[in-house]
Amino acid sequence: MAELTTFEQFVKRVLEIVFWVLIFLPLVILPVFYLVYVLPVELQCNFVLLGCSHSIDWATALYMFSPNQLNPFDPTSFISSMGLGASSILFRAGFFPGLTFVAVLSSFVIWYERKLLAKMQYRVGPLYAGRVGGIFQSFADLFKLLFKEIVIPAKADRLMFLAPVFGMMALGGALIGIVPVGANEFVASSPYSLLIALAILSFFPLVTLIAGWASNNKFSFIGAIRALYQMISYEIPLILSVIGVVILAGSLDFTGIVNSQNKIWFIAPMILGAIVFYITAMAEVERIPFDLPEADSELVAGWLTEYTSMVFGTINLAIYIKLYAMSAIFTLLFLGGWSGPAPVPDFVWFLIKTIIVMTIFIIPRGANPRIRIDQLIDLGWVWLIGLSFLNIFIALVLKASGLL
Amino acid sequence: MIPLVDWIVLSTILLAIGIYGLVAKGNALRLFFAIEIIVNAANLNLVAFSHYLATPNAIGQTFALFSIAIAAAEAAVGLAIVVVAFRLNKNVDVFRLRKLKH
Amino acid sequence: MSATQPKMELPREEKALVAALSSLGEKVKLAFAKPNRIKIFAERNDVVEVSRFIRDNLHFDHCANVTGTDFPKDKQIEITYHFGSIDGEGLRRIILSLACKVPSADARLPSLINEFPSVELHERETAEMLGVVFDGHPNLKRLLLPEDWNDIPPMLKAYRLPGRLEGE
Amino acid sequence: MSIVTGTFRALAAALKQLPKKRMTLRYPETQLEMPGYYTYDPKLGVAKPGYKGRHILWLDKCTGCQLCSIACENISQAIEMVKVNRAQPNNKKSIFPQVDYAKCVFCGFCVDACPFYALGMTDDFNLVAYTKKELVYSPEKLAVPPKVTRPKVKVKFEKDVAFHE
Amino acid sequence: MVAQQVETKKPGTAREGPGLSILVGKMKEVIQWAIADPMTYLANWGRLYSLWPVHLETACCSIEFGAVSGSRYDCERFGILEAFGSLRQCDLIVVHGTVTRKMAPRLRWIYDQMPEPKWVIAMGACSITGGVYFDSYNVLPGVDQVVPVDVYVPGCPPRPEELIDAFVMLQDKIRKSNIR
Amino acid sequence: MNEEIIFAALAALTIVAAIVSLEARQVVYGAISLAFSFLGVAGLFILLNATFVALFQIIVYIGAIAVLILFTVMLVTKDVEAESKREPIRPFAILIAVALAVVVSLVASFSNFTNTYAVSSNLTVANIGALLTGEYSFALEILALILGASIVGALTLAKLDKE
Amino acid sequence: MPVGATGISTQQVEEDKLVVSIGPQHPGAGHFRFTITVEGDMIVDVLPDPGYVHRGAEKQTEYRNYTQSIPLLERSSLTDVTNIIGPYSLAAEELMGIEIPPRAQYLRMIMSENQRIISHLYWLGIQAIFLGHSTMFMWPLGDRDLLIDLGEMIGGARITYSYWIPGGVRNDIPGNFKERALKTYDYFEKRLVDYERIFFENPLFLKRTQGVGVLKREEAIRFGVVGPVLRASDVKSDTRLDEPYCLYKDVNFEVPVYKECDTWARCMVHLFEMRQSIRIIRQILEKIPSGSVRVKLSPQQRTRPGEAYARVEASRGAMAFHIISDGGTKPYRTKISVPSFRNLIVLKKLLIGSHVADMPAIYWSLDYWPVEADR
Structure with a gap:
């Protein structure tokens, strides 16, 4: 690591850099690009923000100095032709409700979790x-992992070993893409967005299994199999617990579900569904007491055993993004989403609620030991599925009686 | 506007791939893959025809849903059989599975 | 049965034990009998029989410890079993030691694993520390020493510690 | 139902800690108050309780009798007698103990062995070093009493909280 | 990472002409100032606050390591997680005391399996010189025969404060180090 | 225009992934490739304005079937599998497949299928739900029975070696 | 190919098994290695491989006189230093033929009981982290430090006090000890209630431990296990009751016995014993007499030729020393009978047939401390 002596090492290092640039393009480079270049110009040109047409930041100055509007190097025309504004899809996916925002939020959540x-x-x-x-603990971890050697085990399948990095990151990005944070703050929306979120969740076991298998380590493989059992058997109660809300809201769209909660938050009638969703979501994101796939006293680090440096860090980040997404979905389904008193912007209400839900996800870690796999399966197949059916019947009764 | 013929050709190609797999492969898992590809081709046809009806209705999509659900059931049983066959014979080559019963 | 004279009055249980042991006759030699501790010697051919007697008639139900001592002057290794009792009436405080002297050149001894299953690891340890072979032990593999140990067993007096080779 | 109540009781026990004071000792800023020096009274044959940390050597009392070194010989061979340029009436050979803290196990038997009240153990424990050589403490270095720069704190008990202040 | 390539070319090797060498020297300076130094600073800053120790218990000092990760001496303040699961993600070996002849190959093996950069703290007299086991037949007289040691923590076992001192000293070492 | 490009890309993904799934040397790669093929089909469903079916396809095919297949593959395949002795059949099989594809495609392209579709509002989840619970409720019940039977069958097979 | 009665060849069944090595670098093993064979989620075979901390202390004592061996022997069981020196001192005193004063006896008991709590707390922390309960790892390890402070006040070191020595104890207790000790134990007893709430009564803990790793009474006796493992297997046996050493006859305490014989019972025994230890120390602090604490011995104290076998109840069970003396200043042969080594034999028995997930819980519920077992 210390010295570059051969050409192979040089090539390896260049490839490494390209690898990380690819990974961190959405996380670092896009936001920097936005913050420094696009956003001031965008604000200057397209919005009248607090009436400040005489903004004094440097981008405005640059803009004023450009003599010709048709100049191809002109930022405004560049931005407008590329569709890169603050309301563009690229901005949303890469920056604000999207990946960077959630990554930074989850790094603070990691810190907050450790402090709590x-x-x-x-x-x-x-x-x-x-x-x-x-407060910068997780950033220290990030930089440490970033500058660490990547070890790929000799017997591992190289392609499949690195694929989960992209897979987890892409799935995390897609998951938060479909979850809105405000009435107008979303990356993508669809009349089926709840179903899309569930569909994306169903990809995770596949990636986990590939990661565990490709490491060519017994602990990884056992961990992956456990993760598979856990995710597959908890997906069914997860979907069933959501159905009650869907019946009451009459919509598969998050916006529709939130709008239908203007009378009462669904946590009140759907308390059983909320409990089932809470437990299953905790199992889906592998948190104590459901962290069997990473049970460190038996399986070292489970399916992450062989992952080093930022390869590990990225997967871990994706897991925390998943945690954010699950708590966001909980907020949307049961806690009225972004609804709240007016003067505060809606996404602030949403974030406050989401962070409270995340705290509730975190707290059991401090008070509970790990559950065993057979007990976990029993709990999932007997209690949670039963409770979610009961929840569906309650929803049907409420809907039929016209109470909600 | 994609013509309906394109969808039919696509699903035919998938069907042909599946049939090729069924004919040429001996590994039970590959056969399984081939069957799944054929089922997918059929589903594609169902949904495509339902989409191109003069008065569209959801019956084609409903049938596709049925088909997918049955595929899930088939997967569960089929893969269980593969696992049992592997335990009994140490490989999953259907041409070496001479006996179904010991 | 030649016993060294106990200096103080023995409690009741010990007296009963000594009396019971004397019924074995010549097979057992009493080394000492003091309160809470009794030590007997047995020949190596009789060890199994004596231990069975101890287990069945004297109600000593487990073996607490197996140890061996090398006496290079006598060219003997003394293997001592310490038996304890849980269910014996009033016997919990008593440790009965069964010692057996074997010549260093032919350090063999029948294993007591069938009589007292708890000796399994103790015998393995004694075997590797003193080079004594326990006949009938199912698994006399290396236990504590490193895999590449190729010196004489360390608990023999002939083995000098590497840090102390130049004398004490 | 006991499952539910039990879970909530466990959660409550964890959450009960939130408003309480933390126990952690902020070590590099503050330091725990230690018991004093460990010394031995050869007349009474009993030691005086204290912390067994780095040694302190009262050079004027040391006679160079090597008893500490002999005591340590079979324990960890950490004490070596070295010659020091220092006129000392009761130490003719002017040899003093030098302690190698790479070997020392802080048992204090060298202090017990000293019949002249010359050796004691302080409550200093800052001995960490980058190299093994730095761990060898010469007699002059041993003679310097330790200085503590950090503020010392005590353990305090309040109902069911223990903290350092 | 970029700075790596800059550094490996030793200064003074390019001697084509006076003007060029001055230019190259200036360029190097600029690159050093603009890229290499901040990168090194960031890497070292991250490393020194995020030392994850391997869960490797070689002997009895591990209980004092337990005390360090416990509530009173909480080494998580320094970003040191209590024993982390997999050695692939760790940067620090704390050799908890005696290393026997049976353990020594494993210790080396574990050290080799860890990704760079990695550090070793020898904790306790046994791991530095053998301690009370100086004459034992099965104990290694010091782990520096097996792995390179960065910080020595004397004591048998060392106080948790001493181990924290060792962490602080290791952080100092990392802060000044130039590894990339 | 966009539609055609997306169609071509998805069709290419589906077909290539299907071929790779059968031809990849390692069965694990084949299984993963099969998952991509399923994903391509799901994309095609979205193109066909059948989003619900597409999502169902993803949840069932990728979330359950592909994972199950991959799991079985990992469980079953120890080393590189010895390929079957049926290599001579392969050209023959390719011939059959190509002939089938060509013939059916030709027949389809000469027939007068409609090339237009009407954008209709009765292709929503509600319609599907109405069909499932109304007209095809009996089929749905039968399907539930089939699923239950398959679970029982799979469990029986899995228990087979425990005795 | 041999075909079994069920039509499945035995050879094939062999191949479904997965052999996993646990340790020595493994969060669930520590300085110990065992190889388990897993079939599905069940353990079918266990192969313990101790010896990673075998340091040859028994041989080394032959080169040291009776006092010099103390720092060496302490390190053989660092969580339980007082109790490993205990039987050594008792055996050496028996060979030397000396009696120690009553105040020293009581001081020995204080140290011993305090050490028992410390050891149990360490055990509790590790048991909790093995079950995945991080809070219960931090709490005992934090509170343990307060009890270590008490030991430090007397013994002058955090862990290795070298306090019991042949001939008494090394020093008297400082004046403010009683007040501080009572304060600490008051605090600690309140904490134990919290421990119960969060861990011992936690339904998940009960689910994980009840009915797991059952060791029947007969088996426990036959395999000669000691300490909490034996008491959890429905045997009321404690060296402090069976063969009272020091002055344990003069104090009142109870010995826990559980009929469940499982991991839960082994955990509860530890909790119960901590409370009893506090009770003993409270009694001693009330009634401790004044007087001398140490019989002056020469460094080259000679012994009678002969042998002595002394045992005490250490925190893990009966710890015994068998010392053979030839009349010199150094022991001729020392054999340490450590509870961990005696309990290791049931590890295999308990693990076979249990879930992989129960492996750490069962393993640590035996309180197997490899450093002590390997000596």
Whole structure:
């Protein structure tokens, strides 16, 4: 790592750099591009924000100095021709409700989780990374992992070993793409968006299984098989628990579901569904007490055992993005989404609710041991499916009686 | 506007691939893949015809749903058979599965 | 049966044990009998029989410890079994030691694993530490020493510690 | 139903900690208050309780009798007698103990062995080093009493909270 | 990562002409200032606050390591997670005491399996020199025969404070280090 | 124009992935490729304005069947499998397949199928639901029975070796 | 190919098994290795491989005199230092023929019981993290430090006090000890209630441990297990009751016995014993007499030729020393009978037939401390 002596090493290093650039294009380069270049121009040209037509930042100055509007190097024409504005799909997917925003949010959630757990365990938690309470702890982890050597085991299948990195990241991006954060703040919307989210969730076991198999490690493989059992058997109660809400809302669209909650949040009539969804979502994102695939006292690190450096970090980030997405879906389905008192923007309400839900996802980790796989399957197939059917009947009764 | 013929040709090609697999392959899993491809080709036809009807209705889509569900059932049983066959014979080559019963 | 004279009065259980042991006759030699501790010697051909007697008639139900001592002057290795009792009435405080002297040149001993299954690991350890072979032990493989150990067994007096080769 | 109540009780026990004070000792900033020096009274034959940390050597009392070195010989061979240029009336050969902390196990038997009140153990534990050589403490270095720059804190108990202040 | 290639060319090797060499030197300086230094700073900053130790218990000092990760001495303050599962994601071996002859090959094996960069802390007298086991037949007299050691923590076992000192000293070492 | 490009891309994905799934040397690659083929078909369903079917296809085919296949493949395949002795049949099989494809395609292209479709509003989930619970409710029940029977069958087969 | 009665050849069944090595670098094993064979989710074979911490302390004692062996022997069981020196001192005193004063006896008991709690707390933390409960790892390890502080006040070190020595104890307790100890134990007893809430009464914990790894009474006796494992298997046996050493006759305490014989019972025994240890220390602090604490011995103290077998109840069970002396200043042969080594034999028995997920719980419920077992 320290010295580059041969040409092969040089090529390897260049490829490594290209690899990370590809991975972090949406996470780092796009937002930087937006923040520095597009956003000021965009705000200047297309919006009248607080009436500031005399904005004094440097991009405006640049714009004022450009003599000819038809100049191909002119930022405005460039941006408008490429469709790169603050309301464009690229901005949304890459930056605000999309990947970067959620990645930064989840890195703070990681820090917050560690601090909360530490508080429960009457200790301090991260403290020295960053000035205030170790707030940049996850960024320290990020940089550490970024500059670490990538080890691919000799017997591993190289292509399949690295595929889950892209797979998990793409799935995470797609999942948050379909989840709106506000009435108008979304990447993509569809009349089937709830179903699309569930469809994307069904990809995760596939990626997990590939990751576990390609590592060519017994612990990885056992972990992957456990993850598979867990995800497949908990997908059914997950889908069933959502049906109650769908029946009451009469819509498969998140926006429609949120709009139909203006009278009462669905957590009140659908409390059983909410509980089932909560438990299954916790199992889907492999959190204690359902972290069997990563049970470190038996399976080292489960299906992530052989993953090093940022390959590991990216997968871990994707898991946290999944956690965010699950809590966002919980908020949308049961807690009225972005509805809240007016003066605060809707996405702020949404984020407050989501972070509270994430906290509720985190807390059991401080109080519970891990469950066993057969008990997990029993719980899923007997209790959760039963409860979700009961929930569906409640929804049918409520719908038929016209109460909601 | 894609002509309906394109869909039919596409599903025919998929069907041909599936039949090729059924004929040429001996591995039970590959045969399974071929069957799934054929089922997909059929589903594609169902949905395509339903889409191009003069007065469109959802019957074709409903049939596709049935077909998918039956494929799931078939997958469960078929793969269980493959696993059992592997346990009994140590391989999944259908041409070496001479006996169905020991 | 020649016993060293106990210095103080023995409690009741110990007396009963000594009396019971004397019924074995010449097979058992009493080394000492003091409160809570009794030690007997047996020949290696009689070890199994004596241990069976100890288990069945004296109600010592487990073996707490197996140890061996090398006596290079006598060219003997003394293997000692320490038996304890849980269910025996008033016997929990008593440790009955059964010792057997085997010549160093032919360090063999019948294993007691059928009589006392708890000796399994203890015998394995003794075997590798002193080079004693326990006949009838199912698995006398290496236990504690490293796999590439190729010196004489370390608990023999002939083995000097590498840090102490130049004398004490 | 006991499953549900049990789960909630466990959660409540965890959440009960949230408003309480943390126990963690902020070590590099503050330091725990330690018991004093560990010394031995050869007349009484009993030691005085204290922390067994780095040694302290009172050079004026040391006679170079090597008893500490002999005591350590079979424990960890950490004490070596070295010559020091220092006029000392009761130490004719002017040899003093030098401790190698790479070997020392802080058992304190060298202190117990000293009949002249010359050796003690301090409550200093800052001995970490980058190399093994830095861990060898010469007699002069041992003679310096340790300095503590950090503020010292005590454990405090309040109902069911323990914290450091 | 880019700075890597810059650094490997030793200064003074390019001697085509005076003007060119000055230019190259300036360029290097600029690249060093603009890319290499910030990158090194970031990498080292990340590393020093995110040392994940391997779960490798070689002997009894592991209970003091347990105390360090416990509530009172909480090493998570330094970004040090209590024993992490897989060694593939770890950067630090804390050799918890005695390394026996049976363990030594495993220790080396584990060290080799870890990805670069990696550090080793030798904890306890046994791991530095053998300690009380200096004359044992089965104990290695110091782990520096097997793996390169960065920080030595004396004591048997060392106090948790000492181990925290070692972490701080290791962080200092990383802060000044130039590994990329 | 866009529609045609998307159609071509998805069709290419589906066909290539299907071929790879049968021809890949490692069965695991074949299984993963099959998942991509399913995904392509799902994309084609969306193009056909059948989003619900497409999502159902993803959830069932990729979330369940592909994973099950992959799992079985990983369980069953130990090393590189010894390929069957049927290599001589392969050209023959290719011939059959190509002939079939060509003939059916020719027949289809000479027939007068409609090339236009009407964008209709009665292709929603509600319509499908109405059909499923109304006209085809009996079929739905039979389907439920089939699924139940298949689960029982699979469990029986899995229990077979435990005895 | 041999074909079994069910039509499935035995050879093929062999191939469905997966052989997994646990350790020595494994979060669930520590300095110990065992190879398990897994079939489905069940363990069908276990092959323990200890010896990664075998340091030859028994041989080394032959080169050291009776006092110098103490720091060495302590390190053989670092969680339980006082109790491993206990039987050694008792055996050496028996060979030397000395009696120690009552105050020293009581001080020994204080240290011993305090050490028992410390050891149990370490056990509890690891057991919890093996079950995936991180809070219960942090709490005991934090509170353990407060009890270590008490030991540090007396012994002058966090863990390795070298406090019991042949001839008594090394030093008296400091004046403010009683007050601090009572405060600490008051606090600690309150914490134990929290521990029960979050861990011992947690339904998930009960699900994970009840009925797991059952060791029947007869088997426990036959395999000669000791300590909490034995007591959890419905045997009321404790060296402090059976063969009272020090002055355990003078204090009141109870010995826990559970009829369940499973992992849960082994966990509960530990909890119960911690409370009893506090009770013992409270009694001692009330009634401790004044007087000398140490009999002065020469460094080259000679012993009678002969042998001694002494045992105490360490935190993991009966710890015994068998010392053979030839009359010199150094032992001729020392044999340590450690509870961990005695309990190792049932590991295989308990693991076979259990789930892979129960492996860490069963393993650590035996309180198997490899450092102690390997010596």
